[in-house]
Amino acid sequence: MSDLKKQKRAGVSPRRNRYYSGAKMSEHKFLRILQGYAEGTPIQALAPTTHVSGKTIRATYATLRAHLPVAISTQPERFSGAGLVLSHHETPALFHAARRSPVFRRHRRRHAPRLKCPDEELEHVYEITVRLLCALDLREVSFHEDGSAVREIVLRLAEAVPRLHPRAPLQKLAALIPGAKPHAHPELRLYEDYRRYLLKNPLRTQGSLSPNPPPQFHSSVIRGSTDADFKFRQPALIDI
Structure with missing residues (x-):
C-alpha cells in the first residue's frame, strides 16, 4: 500500500507538514526552502525553483533564522557543537568579529540589503557565526x-x-584551530542538523497550539562587545 493511501486510510492529510505545524505550504516545499536557507540561496534565485512566492520564502527564512538559537540551545552538540562553543564566556569577541567582517558584509548585501532592525541584524550575525562553525570538523x-x-x-x-x-571557503579557517579539519559539506550539515531538529521540534504558526519559546539570543552580549574589548581579547596575529 502506498504512503498516500496509508495516510488517507489513517485520516491524515498528505499535505501535513511535520517540520512546520500549521503551515499552509507542503512539507516538500518547506524542505526546499530549508535547503535554500542552508545553502545561502538568495530569495530571488530560489523562488522560481520552488513555486513559492518570494514573500513566503522571505518569511520562512526569517523564521528559520530567528529560531536557530533555540535549536542550538536545545541540541548543543549539533551544528558542529555550536551550542558548546557559543555558550563560552569569550563568545562576545567572536560575535563582534563576525559582525564587522567582510564575510558578513557580503552576506548582508545578498540577503538583507535593506536591513534596519537591530534585532534582525543580530540574528544574521548569529547565523553567520553558526555557518563558520559548520564549516569545521571538530x-x-x-x-x-x-x-x-x-x-x-x-x-x-x-x-x-x-x-x-x-x-x-569558510573551511580555510580550520587551519587555525588545533585538531580541526575542514568539513566537506558545511551547507549539507546545516540542512541535515536543522531538519533533524525540526522533525522532533517542529516550528509552529501563530494559530497552532504550543507555540515555540522565543529565541534565547543574547543580543545584549553582542551589542556590549566594543572594539576596545575585542582588541584586548584577541591573540597574536596569524596569517590565513
Missing part, C-alpha cells in the same frame, strides 16, 4: 575538559574572520 577537539579548547576556537576564529576574503 570531532577531534575535546569540548569537555577544562574549556581551553573551546576558548582557543573562539579566540582564533574571532581574530581570523575579519581577515577572511568574503568569497573564500
Whole structure:
C-alpha cells in the first residue's frame, strides 16, 4: 500500500507538514526552502525553483533564522557543537568579529540589503557565526575538559574572520584551530542538523497550539562587545 493511501486510510492529510505545524505550504516545499536557507540561496534565485512566492520564502527564512538559537540551545552538540562553543564566556569577541567582517558584509548585501532592525541584524550575525562553525570538523577537539579548547576556537576564529576574503571557503579557517579539519559539506550539515531538529521540534504558526519559546539570543552580549574589548581579547596575529 502506498504512503498516500496509508495516510488517507489513517485520516491524515498528505499535505501535513511535520517540520512546520500549521503551515499552509507542503512539507516538500518547506524542505526546499530549508535547503535554500542552508545553502545561502538568495530569495530571488530560489523562488522560481520552488513555486513559492518570494514573500513566503522571505518569511520562512526569517523564521528559520530567528529560531536557530533555540535549536542550538536545545541540541548543543549539533551544528558542529555550536551550542558548546557559543555558550563560552569569550563568545562576545567572536560575535563582534563576525559582525564587522567582510564575510558578513557580503552576506548582508545578498540577503538583507535593506536591513534596519537591530534585532534582525543580530540574528544574521548569529547565523553567520553558526555557518563558520559548520564549516569545521571538530570531532577531534575535546569540548569537555577544562574549556581551553573551546576558548582557543573562539579566540582564533574571532581574530581570523575579519581577515577572511568574503568569497573564500569558510573551511580555510580550520587551519587555525588545533585538531580541526575542514568539513566537506558545511551547507549539507546545516540542512541535515536543522531538519533533524525540526522533525522532533517542529516550528509552529501563530494559530497552532504550543507555540515555540522565543529565541534565547543574547543580543545584549553582542551589542556590549566594543572594539576596545575585542582588541584586548584577541591573540597574536596569524596569517590565513
